[in-house]
Amino acid sequence: MKTVEQLLASKGKDIWSIHPDASVYEALQLMADKSVGALLVLQDSRVVGIISERDYARKVILFERESRSTTVAEIMTDKVVCVAPANTVQECMALMTDKRIRHLPVLNDEELVGLISIGDVVRSLISEQQFIIEQLERYITS
Numbered sequence: 001m002k003t004v005e006q007l008l009a010s011k012g013k014d015i016w017s018i019h020p021d022a023s024v025y026e027a028l029q030l031m032a033d034k035s036v037g038a039l040l041v042l043q044d045s046r047v048v049g050i051i052s053e054r055d056y057a058r059k060v061i062l063f064e065r066e067s068r069s070t071t072v073a074e075i076m077t078d079k080v081v082c083v084a085p086a087n088t089v090q091e092c093m094a095l096m097t098d099k100r101i102r103h104l105p106v107l108n109d110e111e112l113v114g115l116i117s118i119g120d121v122v123r124s125l126i127s128e129q130q131f132i133i134e135q136l137e138r139y140i141t142s
Helices: 004-011 024-034 053-061 089-099 118-141
Strands: 038-043 046-052 103-108 111-117
Touching: 004 089, 004 111, 004 118, 024 038, 024 053, 038 111, 046 053, 046 103, 089 103, 089 118, 111 118
Parallel strands: none
Antiparallel strands: 038 046, 103 111
16 A cells, blocks of 8 residues: 555655735635645644635635635634655545545644645555556466
């Protein structure tokens, strides 16, 4: 079973983040620039929240708030579910499904070392299953 550490080694460890005092507009602009659906909210290098396109839709648009005058802290999700590098990709999939979340920060002790998305997890699981299928096909044909 592949671990989160192995997944990060292959996908990269880029982390896009924003400060809680930034405007929601700035967060959306950064998400668009980086082609991501969520940003970690960091204060003093510590994860204090996560903001996603879903947060914007549900907490700004539906309440007719202004994205330029609303801060990230006002709409971010502050109860962030995290994983460790030793967690397996399968554990992450189960956690994401159970909690209905799409992004998991990766913490090694208290240090942020990466961020994985549901897309990363699905790609990894498909790759692993494809490998198993190929091995079984080789075994059957030999």
